Amino acid sequence: MAWTTTSRSRLRRRTRPADTDEDGLSDGDEVNVHETDPLAADTDGASDGDEVANGGFPLNPPSLSVNDVTVTEPRSTPTIAANFVVTLQYPTGVQTVTVNYHTLDSTAVAGSNGDYIAANGTLTFPAGTTTQTVPVTVNKDNRQEGIEQFTFNLGNATNATITDDLGIGIINP
16 A cells, blocks of 8 residues: 655555455446446456456447348359358457357258358357358359348357347349
8 A cells, every 4th residue: 555644744544446346447437437336246257357458348248140141143153152250249358259150041952062051160259359250152053043042040159148140141143
């Protein structure tokens, strides 16, 4: 602790702002700046102080979503990529987030001689990463077809919720 001298030459102890939950943020900053509760336990596994220091958002839990993609069936090349972008919003800045993905047939059919190549796997978002791209291969075929669709699905996330679990892949003729 620092000591200061008062005008009456007495020593007085300088106090630090209260940090009730010992997360590195003063109670005043938690309430007035970050709108968090210094008396409530952190529920996402990362302290509010660590989240703020690493660019996170203590009030908003990390969440995942995936976009929709539209491509035109390739004519001059054998394949084209339908790039699905999975986005992590409100990362904590300190936790790794994972999510599983897989494609599913709708009017488009997967297979080496099909409309697209099925994809599945797990995406890992290390601290600081907010987007991951998954290319799904769309095949050229010589069949006369209309617009075809397949889905790109997210599931089983760790350290995040999923706000949009379904990406639509549209293949235009």
